[in-house]
Amino acid sequence: MIGVIAxxxxxxxxxxxxxxxxxxxxxxxxxxxxGCHAYQLTRSRANPQVYxxxxxxxxxxxxxxxxxxxxxxxxxxxxxxxxxxxxEIEYLDGV
Amino acid sequence: MIGVIAxxxxxxxxxxxxxxxxxxxxxxxxxxxxGCHAYQLTRSRANPQVYxxxxxxxxxxxxxxxxxxxxxxxxxxxxxxxxxxxxEIEYLDGV
Numbered sequence: 001m002i003g004v005i006a007x008x009x010x011x012x013x014x015x016x017x018x019x020x021x022x023x024x025x026x027x028x029x030x031x032x033x034x035g036c037h038a039y040q041l042t043r044s045r046a047n048p049q050v051y052x053x054x055x056x057x058x059x060x061x062x063x064x065x066x067x068x069x070x071x072x073x074x075x076x077x078x079x080x081x082x083x084x085x086x087x088e089i090e091y092l093d094g095v
Numbered sequence: 096m097i098g099v100i101a102x103x104x105x106x107x108x109x110x111x112x113x114x115x116x117x118x119x120x121x122x123x124x125x126x127x128x129x130g131c132h133a134y135q136l137t138r139s140r141a142n143p144q145v146y147x148x149x150x151x152x153x154x155x156x157x158x159x160x161x162x163x164x165x166x167x168x169x170x171x172x173x174x175x176x177x178x179x180x181x182x183e184i185e186y187l188d189g190v
Contacts, residue, residue, distance in 0.1 A: 005100065010137060036136045037134070040151055041189070041190040044187060051190070052098065052187055054151060092138060093138035094138075095136040
């Protein structure tokens with residue numbers, strides 16, 4: 001299992017737009033990626049502009065497949081204008 | 096949905112013992128908590144003494160139930176001697 005924590009900082013006033021784009025992406029992931037065991041957008045209680053995506057993949061192949069999907073690649077440019085900082089992506093090894 | 100990221104720092108030489116205790120706990124959680132959608136121990140690639148538990152609960156009631164189970168309460172004292180620092184628990188709201 002591979003874990004990913006993606007920390008995304010959204011610009012002020014862009015939360016609703018970001019959440020709509022991400023929710024659509026998450027639907028696609030859940031519908032098309034059996035190797036993805038969790039793909040959950042969450043929002044920080046400490047800072048409402050900070051979101052953390054909790055992700056779990058069966059293995060490296062499932063993670064690689066995710067990154068290569070058309071819908072994932074299409075979501076990046078849509079989310080770009082909503083961002084308030086660089087995303088931080090942490091990869092973790094399942095135990 | 097409620098997300099939890101539990102960051103646990105394990106003392107040098109205690110990794111195997113910690114992982115064994117936690118693996119047993121995770122088995123119990125998966126077998127007994129339908130409201131827990133993910134309970135995955137992962138290990139940092141940056142620091143091998145740092146583990147992050149990625150957790151997802153259907154709602155606050157499921158999270159509260161988890162914390163009240165006998166097996167969860169019993170795991171704390173067992174893991175205590177393995178710890179190399181205070182656990183950091185971050186709660187996040189699902190979107």
